[in-house]
Amino acid sequence: MELSSETVTCVDNSDLQAESVNGSSMNLSLRSYKKWSPTEHGATLVWRDLCVYAAPGSHFAISNFKRIINNSTGAIQPGTLMAVMGASGAGKSTLLSALAYRQPIGTVVHGDILINGRRIGPFMHKISGFVHQEDIFMDNLTVVEHLTFMAHLRLDRRTTKQEKLTKINDLLEQAGLLACASTRIRSAIDSKVLSGGERKRLAFATELLTNPIVLFCDEPTTGLDSYSAQQIIQTLHSLATKGTSIMCTIHQPSSQLFAMFHNVLLLAEGRVAFMGSPEQALAFFAANGHHCPETYNPADFLIGVLSTDPAQEKASRIAAQHLCDLFAVSSAAKERDTLVNLELHMAETSNFPFDSEILHFEKPAWMMILYLLCHRTVLSVNRDPTLPVMRILQKIAIAFLAGVCFAGSISLTQNGVQAVQGALFITISENTFHPMYSILAYFPQGFPLFLREKRSGIYSTAQYYIANAIAMIPTLILEPVLFVLISYWMIGLRPTFYAFAMTTVLTTLVLNTATACGKYNYSNNINDN
Numbered sequence: 001m002e003l004s005s006e007t008v009t010c011v012d013n014s015d016l017q018a019e020s021v022n023g024s025s026m027n028l029s030l031r032s033y034k035k036w037s038p039t040e041h042g043a044t045l046v047w048r049d050l051c052v053y054a055a056p057g058s059h060f061a062i063s064n065f066k067r068i069i070n071n072s073t074g075a076i077q078p079g080t081l082m083a084v085m086g087a088s089g090a091g092k093s094t095l096l097s098a099l100a101y102r103q104p105i106g107t108v109v110h111g112d113i114l115i116n117g118r119r120i121g122p123f124m125h126k127i128s129g130f131v132h133q134e135d136i137f138m139d140n141l142t143v144v145e146h147l148t149f150m151a152h153l154r155l156d157r158r159t160t161k162q163e164k165l166t167k168i169n170d171l172l173e174q175a176g177l178l179a180c181a182s183t184r185i186r187s188a189i190d191s192k193v194l195s196g197g198e199r200k201r202l203a204f205a206t207e208l209l210t211n212p213i214v215l216f217c218d219e220p221t222t223g224l225d226s227y228s229a230q231q232i233i234q235t236l237h238s239l240a241t242k243g244t245s246i247m248c249t250i251h252q253p254s255s256q257l258f259a260m261f262h263n264v265l266l267l268a269e270g271r272v273a274f275m276g277s278p279e280q281a282l283a284f285f286a287a288n289g290h291h292c293p294e295t296y297n298p299a300d301f302l303i304g305v306l307s308t309d310p311a312q313e314k315a316s317r318i319a320a321q322h323l324c325d326l327f328a329v330s331s332a333a334k335e336r337d338t339l340v341n342l343e344l345h346m347a348e349t350s351n352f353p354f355d356s357e358i359l360h361f362e363k364p365a366w367m368m369i370l371y372l373l374c375h376r377t378v379l380s381v382n383r384d385p386t387l388p389v390m391r392i393l394q395k396i397a398i399a400f401l402a403g404v405c406f407a408g409s410i411s412l413t414q415n416g417v418q419a420v421q422g423a424l425f426i427t428i429s430e431n432t433f434h435p436m437y438s439i440l441a442y443f444p445q446g447f448p449l450f451l452r453e454k455r456s457g458i459y460s461t462a463q464y465y466i467a468n469a470i471a472m473i474p475t476l477i478l479e480p481v482l483f484v485l486i487s488y489w490m491i492g493l494r495p496t497f498y499a500f501a502m503t504t505v506l507t508t509l510v511l512n513t514a515t516a517c518g519k520y521n522y523s524n525n526i527n528d529n
């Protein structure tokens, strides 16, 4: 799209004020043209004609695709805290994940998304943070352990230990988590754990480790009491005043919280119904026949107007879509389009080199990531050893049962040979099916965390798999050895060291193979889905 010569003149470090029709002004700060660097200038994120489609299930036929975001255009500038609001199912989370380059598998994003005039790409994982709606952590770790692991995994490998420690302390203080630094995140055996608000603040602290220049927050206040919600939005507000661009989906903020947002983006069935300051939003709705009563919560009012009333479904949908149409031709939309066009103009006409800091980010070494993942898993398992202990007790009990059943039945007769076959069958089947099924129960527990961290580029599938396999080795050896040690002598199998050692080794190999098959079946199921 072409820009008129009066609108934009590309001059180094100049500021351009575009007077909008309704009197509000928009700051069009042109960045230095020497290099592309959101870390120096703050991030201006714009999107134009953005559509997001989702294929329900694994059916990727064109007819199955559902359009969730419908030709959305918008922009957020540095130092802005923007609330993304709309009725449930309006497409808020979908828009946020598309803009953050974190769209879920099975969705297709079509349209322009640019940050400082450059098309977004995997580098978004380095310069942005995403606070998810649901907090997922390695539960048995303490707050400080979690942040330390994340600092080692996510920060540049050249960051010194002292720098990481200072960063963690600063974040603990900033997030108000100093008092619970040694508290476990969640625990089945410890009663002193983090509250919902503290977990949310820990999720923020985790994302702030990498000093993101854009922060996406998906419903950060959901499930929190009003005081905790206020604290969270206050933290976001002060972060924004330091230059971070923050987009935050939110449901029913109080009037006080709503007033803290610089901008609001209202969505109705994937379309933009309004974008601008909260005051402008109320003025726009009032100008189009929707006056917010004085005593009413403005956020509730705006969402209410855009929601579908089940009693008048068609009429309320038409009314919401009509507002979207009116906004598309409003002065606020024109003001937004000026900024979007400027960024698109930069994308088309310039090719600045990447900020070397972003380009030369050095991930921790492969083996270091493996070590950290192993350490984290072992630490977490050791904190709550209930499951491994139960498995070992179960193994001992079954070994005793097998021993009691076959004791005294081994002899060089027809019946004796059949008894040996039976004992070997029990040994093999007990060390095949049980570990295979238990791994099918174990892996799904950690899968959501794995998926999230893998998509953020923290580690690869191979590293996760190998680290888990290594962390399981002690149990995978102890279990079969205990089983054979007890049942072998009780049953009265051949009493030579060689025969005993061979049985132990073979049983251990069988158990490990069965466990690997369980993991393989599980990964196949995941890939199918």
Ligand SMILES: Nc1ncnc2c1ncn2[C@@H]1O[C@H](COP(=O)(O)OP(=O)(O)OP(=O)(O)O)[C@@H](O)[C@H]1O
Pocket (backbone or CB within 6 Å): 054, 055, 056, 057, 066, 068, 086, 087, 088, 089, 090, 091, 092, 093, 094, 095, 104, 106, 107
């Ligand atoms: N992968 C998908 N496949 C099919 N439909 C999807 C998919 N993802 C989202 N949707 C649908 O798209 C619509 C928008 O979803 P989204 O989660 O973005 O809404 P939302 O505004 O964030 O809702 P809420 O406020 O309830 O979280 C919903 O109707 C949802 O069912």
